[in-house]
Amino acid sequence: MENVRLCFDVGGTYIKYGVFTEENQWLTRGKMKTPNNTRAEFFDILTAKITEVEQDASIEGIGLSFPGFIDTTNGIAIMAGALESLHGCHVIKELKARLAKPYPIWIENDARCAALAELSSGNATHVQDFVMLTLGTGMGGAIVHQRQLIHGNGFRAGEFGMMITDFQASSFATLHDLASTRGLIDAYRRKKKIAESEEILGETIMAQWRKDPETQLVVRQWAHYVALAIYNLAVTINPEKILIGGGISQNTDLLPIINQAIKENPHWADFQVPIETCHYHNDSGLLGALTLIEQGGKK
Template sequence: MRLCLDVGGTYIKYGLFNTAGQWEIQGKVTTQRQSIDDFFDPICQLIAEIEKTYQITAIGLSFPGFINQKTGEAVYSGAIAPLHGKNICHELSQRLVKTYPIFIENDANCAALAEMYSGNAQETESFVLLTLGTGVGGAIVVDGQILSGAHFRGGEFGMMVTDFHQNSYRSLHELASTSALMTEYRRVKGDSFIQEEAIFSEIDQPGIHEVIENWSHYVGILIYNLSVTLDPQKILIGGGISQNDRLIPIIEKALEQNPYWHDFKVPLVTCLHHNNSGVLGALHLIETQGGRK
């Protein structure tokens, strides 16, 4: 059995897979961020509980931040501050009774692996995966390989500055994320609450049309810049909002306003695996990395 963990700021999702790649069990535990020990304790408890029934042969980790997947170090660990600069594979291994091969990769890169091996990027050598959520993230695949960058920061699209004269150094995290869209929605609607996946159902309401149009403009700028820089075969879009069928047409409408888009146009498609992408990507990480610890 392979145990795959997708570490997020709120929850750690997990899946146990048999040798045929089929789910045996899945679930989630709360992410503890107070200290290193607090973070690893529920993971170790989960592994001990699973080992009562199953034999784990390898562990895969989808992890936020700048991840050196060759050494296991989290150069930067996102919202899990106690793990900055720590070797995640070593820290976990020394807390376990048994020794397992442990593999780790950045969460967006894991999502790209999931789409490449069993999702909407199959038989695609070069593509970009863009995630729209609390922030803006992503992954770059060139000639079938993840482009991590010299400092493991490849795919940090949300840190782009694209509108300096209007917004100074505000990044695309603050302009193109789903959080940015929802913040502007609440500014217009007051205390109204709506799930992000349903926000486009209100696109014809006064004020909301402008909010969505302005947001899609920033997303379109990002996609255009990625296309002219990387020339991918396609761009995949993930995040909870990508489950809304109206997302792609709204972004494409914004892109069509760019007079240069027709020269650099590439297909836009949503990710297939959505919330399971990190766990599935960790599984593919185990399968592709073999026995390397």
């Protein structure tokens, strides 16, 4: 049987998976709806996919890209982002207990996984210091200094989504609420008076923003929140570059909109750094999980 590496990128809406060869080439990929009612449901869907893959291949390692505060030493999701049922969960321990074989498993915060992917072969291969900003269900972040991930005390470094930037107007609303793709969708939903039951994708909003003045207003206001995050990170960390990831980063209009917003800040000229999208866009979490397996196998 062929040796493979199995990676999961766990998000608030979907769990993406990828199966790779030993040479890190894609074999298969897909996604599953993220169950968020009980831990049992969550682990059932992971173990079902692992069982499916192991029917035709020998799994040599499993990598998990995970939301929230991730204790990589003990494999614990201290807080699992939007997945409240997994707060405090010993993810690796519980997953291993459900598997028939003792696979080596690695776990890391999703934004840090994205940073690892960019470090290894993406848009950060030639820099020492950079910041990753991911836009999705929440706003994720990662700090890389001298090509090493910064985890911080309590594994909370890079939680940029918890920044408060608009207190006068929005009180303690964080950038998770205002600058994530979910924040964009929520603002669009309010503007258009769309019911919560109707699914809206950030990609859909970006695809039509040029055609509709109301959508333009929503997108530009949202972009100002993203620009505030970028500015605050530039003046705090002074990185060589700032990378933007998440599914919405694949839209070619995104970077010009953000650049236009940040150039309105009169202080940006003194602190500006290059802003780029991730090379791997929405695949960066999976490829970062693959890097975890690669690095773990060398220890």
